[in-house]
Amino acid sequence: MFHGKPLIAKGILYFIELAIILPELSFFIPDTKENVKLVFNADLPSNIFFKNITWETGLLEIVEKAKLVINPSMWSAPIEGALVKSAYFNNNVATVKTRFGFENEVSFVRNHLRLSPDFKVASVQILDFFETKTSNCFVLFSLIIINSIFLNLFLAII
Numbered sequence: 001m002f003h004g005k006p007l008i009a010k011g012i013l014y015f016i017e018l019a020i021i022l023p024e025l026s027f028f029i030p031d032t033k034e035n036v037k038l039v040f041n042a043d044l045p046s047n048i049f050f051k052n053i054t055w056e057t058g059l060l061e062i063v064e065k066a067k068l069v070i071n072p073s074m075w076s077a078p079i080e081g082a083l084v085k086s087a088y089f090n091n092n093v094a095t096v097k098t099r100f101g102f103e104n105e106v107s108f109v110r111n112h113l114r115l116s117p118d119f120k121v122a123s124v125q126i127l128d129f130f131e132t133k134t135s136n137c138f139v140l141f142s143l144i145i146i147n148s149i150f151l152n153l154f155l156a157i158i
Contacts (some may be wrong), residue, residue: 001062003029004037006036008039011096012040015120016045018072018122021120023045023046023047025047025126026049027046027047028051037051055085067130069093070094072115073087081155087098092111095114095115096114096116096134097116097117113126
C-alpha cells in the first residue's frame with residue numbers, strides 16, 4: 001500500500017510497475033485512483049485497490065495485517081515518520097536498494113527484503129519471499145520500515 005502522497009520520488013511508479021508484472025498479487029494504495037492517475041498517466045492495473053484513508057481512518061489496520069509492506073522510496077528524508085510508524089506495526093518490510101534512501105539505515109530490520117531497482121528481479125524476489133511465507137498474498141506499499149527503537153526515538157523528538 002502507498003502510505004503517503006503518490007509521488008515519483010516516493011516510488012509510486014515502481015510500485016505500479018510491480019503490480020503490472022505481478023498480476024497474481026493484490027496491491028493497495030491508500031489514495032484515490034484519480035490522484036494516482038495524475039502521476040501515472042495510463043491505465044492502472046486491475047490488481048491495485050484504492051481507498052483514500054489515513055492513519056486515523058484505517059491505515060494502521062491495513063499496515064498491521066499486510067503480508068508485505070513495500071517502501072520503494074527512491075529518495076527520502078533522513079528519517080521518515082510513515083516509515084518509522086509502519087515498521088513498528090509490521091515486521092515484513094521491503095525497500096528498494098538505493099544509494100541515498102533511508103532504507104540503507106534500516107537493513108537490520110527483521111524480514112527486511114531489499115528489492116532490486118530492476119522491476120523483473122524485484123518481482124522474483126517478492127514471489128520468493130511469499131513462497132516462504134504464504135500462498136495467499138496481499139502486498140502493501142508504504143513508506144515503511146524500522147523497529148520500535150526508531151519509533152520511540154522519533155516520538156521523543158517530536
